[in-house]
Amino acid sequence: MPDYVKILKDRFSQQPLVAGGIGLVILIAFGMFFLGNGEETEYQTVVIGRSTIRSSVSATGTLSALVTVEVGTQLSGQISELHADFNSEVAKGQLIARIDPATFENRVEQAEAELAIAEASVIQAQASVAESEATLAEAKRVLKRLEELRQRGTVSVAQLDTAMTEVEKAEARRTSAKAQVTTAKAQVKQRQASLSSAWVDLERTYIRSPVDGVVIGRDVDLGQTVAASLQAPILFTIARDLSKMQLEVNVDEADIGQIEEGLRVKFDVDAYSTRKFSGSVEQIRKAPLVEQNVVTYTIIVSADNADQKLLPGMTANVEIIVTERENVLTLPNRALRFRPPADVLASFELSRLRSASEGTTQARVWTMDNGKLSPAVITLGITDGRSTEIIEGLDEGQEIILTSAVAAQQEGRPRRRGPF
Structure with missing residues (x-):
């Protein structure tokens, strides 16, 4: 143990009154530090005024x-032309891209050829009908002559039966020829539909803007292959x-x-x-x-x-x-949180706050009248988180307490954990 510590220890052990006095001085200093010097408490106040207040979320x-429209394609193929880019202003119906049309042009030509064949089949079937009607007419004339000759007894019954059979065969061939005409005409309609579908697909190779707007997204590049299977690929996004x-x-x-x-x-x-x-x-x-x-x-x-x-x-x-709400009385929300010291509260008989009407609440604030504290019960309206509307209980120009001066000073400096 160092010599100076021993000396102090000996002195305090020999003079306990000195040690006690030093401790008392320290306690008094601590009390003055935390409790103040006994002067009258000062308060920070604010004057009630009017302002605009809003309640918001x-x-x-x-x-x-x-x-926002997503422009896609129903066809698969390679992008052969691009006519729009990011930020391009486009009009409804304007061409913005094209899929390589070669495959679809071939389908159109093939459908046109098939339609021509079907139309030729109709003509051929109609010719067969005309031929069958001529054959039927000839068979009927032969049957009529044989019937006349039969009445004279110059023709046998077998010959007459043969002629009747030829008539029936000719009628059957005519019916078959007419059915072939109907079938050929149906094939023509089918080929026309196929041609129309091929033209629609060819037209779909032109990618056009469905609305007036601005291109805000482009998801394809020139030469890129797009595949339309279960879901149409998105080519452009237009706002x-x-x-x-x-x-x-x-x-x-x-x-x-x-x-x-x-x-x-x-x-x-x-x-x-x-x-x-x-x-x-x-x-x-x-x-x-x-x-x-x-x-x-x-x-x-x-x-x-x-x-x-x-x-x-x-x-x-x-x-x-x-x-x-405009031009209404307001107060800072800090005033609603102020509470005077316990000894001050004990000197007032404070009534319980009653429930207010819907949309309003009651609160107690403290006013400063001629240097004296006085409680006031007020009805509050809307709040913006910093200030609150005063519906009744205070008048414009009244002075209310926000906080004590000591508390205001302590709010403006770092809080201490101890005296040192």
């Missing part, structure tokens, strides 16, 4: 075009009329009850953080979205985009204005 959303946008906003289930169609909306995006955009609630979708046991609902917000600063896919910080 905050959320995030994603921007998208009002109408229709980017001068109007929509926001898909996810609102928590606790807040969805406050949202109504037509409410005003303000939002900003990271690209233009100093600019506020506006819109309105167009639709509240009833289907819930559940992610990690958190339930949200999607609302659709429409917004003007005349200068086209807003782009599809941007993330927006959204404020849905539920209620807004």
Whole structure:
């Protein structure tokens, strides 16, 4: 043990009153440090005034075009022409790409040839009908002559029967020829349908824009082969009329009850953080979205985009204005949290707060009248999280307490864990 420690130990052991006095001084210093010097408590106050206050719901959303069309193809083949790229403005019906038409042109020629053959078959069948009718007419004339000769007894019964059989055969051949005509005509219709289908496929090699808009996505390149099997491949994505946008906003289930169609909306995006955009609630979708046991609902917000600063896919910080009131009495929310010291509270007989009407609450604040504290029960309206509307209980110009001066100083400096 060092010599100076031994000396101090000996001194304190020999003079216990000195040690006790030092301890008392330390306790007094600690008390003065934490409890103050006994002067009258000072308070930080604010004067009640009027302002505009709004109650709102905050959320995030994603921007998208009002109408987005995915342009695909029903055909398989190689892209032989490209007439549109990213950000290209296109009109409805404008050619934006083409699939190599060679295969489909051959199918058209083949269908035309098959149609010509079918039409020729109709002519041939009609000729067979005419031939069968001529044969039938000849057989009937022979039968008539034989019947006359039979009456004279110059023709046998067997000859007459043979002539009748020839007539029946001719009638059967005529019926068969007419059926062949019907079959040939049906084949013509079938070949016409095949030709029409071949023309439709050839026309489908022209990829045209279905709407007026801007190309925001291109998923093919020149020479690329696309295969249309169970699902049509997407070639382009076209946004229709980017001068109007929509926001898909996810609102928590606790807040969805406050949202109504037509409410005003303000939002900003990271690209233009100093600019506020506006819109309105167009639709509240009833289907819930559940992610990690958190339930949200999607609302659709429409917004003007005349200068086209807003782009599809941007993330927006959204404020849905539920209620807004202008020129009303307000107070800072800090005043609602202030509580005077226990000895001050004991000097007042405070009544219990009664329940307020729907949409309002009651609270107790402390006013400063001629340097004296006084409690006041007030009725509160809407709040924006920082300030709250005063419906009744205080007048404009009254002074209310926010906090004590000591507490205000302690809020402005790091909190200590001890005296050192």
